[in-house]
Amino acid sequence: MERRFATYDEFWPHYLxxxxxxxxxxxxxxxxxIAIGLLLWGALVGPxxxxxAVPVAGYAFAWGSHMLVERNRPxxxxxxxxxxxxxxxxxxxMATGRLGAELRRAGL
Structure with a gap:
């Protein structure tokens, strides 16, 4: 049975x-x-x-990595x-180089 989380602070280590x-x-x-780029381009320049395509791009990469790499359910x-x-x-x-500390706190 999947664990349920009451708060985001409980969820974050699970997510990691x-x-x-x-x-x-x-x-x-x-x-x-890619999703952020599409969002900005589409909103500012068009079409x-x-x-x-924003959610399609974002979720395709994320879900694909869960199926093919992590082998778990998103x-x-x-x-x-x-x-x-x-x-x-x-x-x-990741972009700011601070993910390592968060991963260690989550037990990774």
Whole structure:
């Protein structure tokens, strides 16, 4: 049975453990960067239909990494908002070189 989380602070270490392999985290980062790029390009330059590709790009990379690399079920299905928040948080921590400390706190 899947554990349920009452708060985001409880969920975050679980999210990191579900992204234990570096390849999973890097594929997530690539998808996040592409999604943000599509969002900005579509909103600022156009065409607006690019906005439809934003979630497709982001989730395709994330879900693909869970199926092919991590071999687990994406947290998106159970915790969609916390999962999206965590994806951006993880990407930011990777970009700023601070993810290692978070991984250690999560037992990785």
């Amino acid at each position: 453990r579900e992204h234990a392999r570096p390849a999973t985290r890097w594929v997530h980062l690539v998808g996040t960067v 607006l239909w690019l906005l439809v 947290a998106t299905f159970t915790y969609p908002v916390w999962s999206l928040r965590s994806d951006f948080r993880m990407a930011w921590l």
